[in-house]
Amino acid sequence: xxxxxxxxxxxxxxxxxxxxxxxxxxxxxxxxxxxxxxxxxxxxxxxxxxxxxxxxxxxxxxxxxxxxxxxxxxxxxxxxxx
Amino acid sequence: xxxxxxxxxxxxxxxxxxxxxxxxxxxxxxxxxxxxxxxxxxxxxxxxxxxxxxxxxxxxxxxxxxxxxxxxxxxxxxxxxxxxxxxxxxxxxxxxxxxxxxxxxxxxxxxxxxxxxxxxxxxxxxxxxxxxxxxxx
Numbered sequence: 001x002x003x004x005x006x007x008x009x010x011x012x013x014x015x016x017x018x019x020x021x022x023x024x025x026x027x028x029x030x031x032x033x034x035x036x037x038x039x040x041x042x043x044x045x046x047x048x049x050x051x052x053x054x055x056x057x058x059x060x061x062x063x064x065x066x067x068x069x070x071x072x073x074x075x076x077x078x079x080x081x082x
Numbered sequence: 083x084x085x086x087x088x089x090x091x092x093x094x095x096x097x098x099x100x101x102x103x104x105x106x107x108x109x110x111x112x113x114x115x116x117x118x119x120x121x122x123x124x125x126x127x128x129x130x131x132x133x134x135x136x137x138x139x140x141x142x143x144x145x146x147x148x149x150x151x152x153x154x155x156x157x158x159x160x161x162x163x164x165x166x167x168x169x170x171x172x173x174x175x176x177x178x179x180x181x182x183x184x185x186x187x188x189x190x191x192x193x194x195x196x197x198x199x200x201x202x203x204x205x206x207x208x209x210x211x212x213x214x215x216x217x218x219x
Contacts, residue, residue, distance in 0.1 A: 004199035006092035008207045014216040026091045038148040045156035062096035069091045
């Protein structure tokens with residue numbers, strides 16, 4: 001899906017909690033919040049500031065892109081494991 | 083879509099500024115409006131257009147392949163529709179697309195690659211997105 005959108009000339013960035021699976025699709029840009037569980041891609045429910053930080057970190061990969069295909073790992077100490 | 087090796091990584095540079103960009107959201111988290119048909123849980127390659135100004139209580143999740151009790155409490159856990167609106171209000175992104183796009187669970191990879199992805203790419207182009215954020219569950 002990401003590939004099809006990029007081929008339309010629109011840049012994309014993915015947030016993934018499953019980097020092994022995402023890597024197989026060779027994402028153009030991707031952020032992996034380390035330790036976030038499935039169903040918490042942006043963080044915990046109600047944690048608006050954390051969600052905002054994760055989202056802005058993802059969008060920042062558009063402005064400061066790593067090498068295409070790289071999944072950038074980032075730690076978020078504010079994330080509370082259930 | 084042109085047929086390219088799966089080892090190639092299609093890559094469009096982002097040349098604008100976030101503060102003046104229109105950002106679209108595309109997700110496979112199974113989110114839809116309560117007024118729209120639910121996704122078929124065993125597998126569904128159809129898409130739902132979700133108005134970017136939709137209130138969370140108007141949204142539902144039809145997806146059995148991730149634990150979505152947190153997302154049922156706060157849809158932004160997987161589908162950051164409200165966070166994007168806040169970023170617009172704060173001036174950190176220019177705007178969002180009028181609609182966002184979501185699909186549900188599917189393992190029909192060939193159909194996704196050859197049909198659904200092309201449909202979504204076409205929709206997002208018509209929504210005039212400058213950039214797209216993708217999320218899963």
